[in-house]
Amino acid sequence: MSTKVLIDLNSGTLNVYDMALMNYKKRILESRPILLALFNGGGGKMILYDPSGVQREAPPVPFAYRSLKAVAHVPLGVYAAFIDTQSDEGALGLQALERLDAAASKPS
Structure with missing residues (x-):
C-alpha cells in the first residue's frame, strides 16, 4: 500500500x-x-x-465581584502550594517550604 x-x-x-x-x-x-x-x-x-x-x-x-474573587483565591492558592496528598513535603517540596519559612521569619 x-x-x-x-x-x-x-x-x-x-x-x-x-x-x-x-x-x-x-x-x-x-x-x-x-x-x-x-x-x-x-x-x-x-x-x-x-x-x-x-x-x-x-x-x-462586575469588577467588584472579580476583585473579591481574586482576593478569595489567594488563600486557596497558598493552601494548594503547601498541601500534597502524595507526601508530607507539600506540593512545593521541602526545600521550597524551608525557604519560604526563612523568608517569613526575617525581620522587615
Whole structure:
C-alpha cells in the first residue's frame, strides 16, 4: 500500500468525523439548552443557546465581584502550594517550604 493511499484514506476519515460532529452538534442544540461559559480576565460572558434557536447572553460579572474573587483565591492558592496528598513535603517540596519559612521569619 502506498503512502498516498494511506494519506487519502486518512483525509476521507477526517471528513467523516467532521460530518458526524456537525450532525451531533445539531442534534444536541435542537434537543436541550446549552450554556456556554466563556471565562477571561475581564469578567467573561455566559451564552444560553435555547433549543428554539433563541440565544441569550448574560453581561460580564462586575469588577467588584472579580476583585473579591481574586482576593478569595489567594488563600486557596497558598493552601494548594503547601498541601500534597502524595507526601508530607507539600506540593512545593521541602526545600521550597524551608525557604519560604526563612523568608517569613526575617525581620522587615
